[in-house]
Amino acid sequence: MTIKKGEDWGTRQRVDDTIPVVSSDGAFADLFTVEDGTEQDGNSAGGNSAGGLVLRGPELVGLVPNNDVPATPRQSTNGLARTVGARGTRHDILGHERTVLPLDLGIVVLNPGSEGETRLVMASSLVVCGRFWSGVTEAAMNSAFLADWNVTPSGHPNDGRFDIVRAELSMSDRMKAKKRLVSGSHLPHPNIDVRRLREAEFRPAPTARVWIDGREHRNVALVSVVVVSDATSMAI
Secondary structure (H helix, E strand, O other): OOOOOOOOOOEEEEOOOOOOEEOOHHHHHHOOEEEEOOHHHHHOOOEEEEOOEEEEOOOEEEEOOOOOOOOOHHHOOOHHHHHHOOOOOHHHHOOOEEEEEEEEEEEEEEOOOOOOOEEEEEOOEEEEEOHHHOOEEEEEEOOOEEOOEEOOOOOOOOOOOEEEEEEEOOHHHHHHHHHHHOOOOOOOEOOEEEEEEOEEEEOOOOOOEEEEOOEEEOOOOOEEEEEEEEEEEEEO
């Protein structure tokens, strides 16, 4: 079940020594596949559905931090581990009692309905932005962090929703916001809108780039993302 206000999140349990262990958001997402399906398929073995698509993958994944975090927030690969405070190593997790946390994931479709449609899984973040963060910047956040930026400090990776961010700032405001993003004090701001939604759609400008868990995607005219609640669990 997704987390509710005032409830404890996660349990302590012994972790099997055969589960996959990853150290980046992208590697976490790569453990899952997206298939055609219906809501009726949602409870089949290894499957959770949303938006007519089924997400399949392991029921438990070990997550360890990557200390080589890129300086560029668009290339952030450690957002999920930083958000949940993962500090263990592979050796610490496998075969030991650890904290196990249920986790939402996202199904992303690039250019839906076209011949070039691509289906991906999002573990931590989806960012649509221009060069130097100019123009409109949009994001779907399942974690709080992009590198050192605490983008959505009140977000939670197991509340059944994404934090959908839309910002259109002047150069002066962008400079001010970058200084405050480390502490999460950039909010509230009249030109930064944050909503909590189960699904969202973005139409990137021709010069914009799409970054999913720190990986760049080009030539994207339309992006859709939908949350899959309680898609898996992570041991930290």
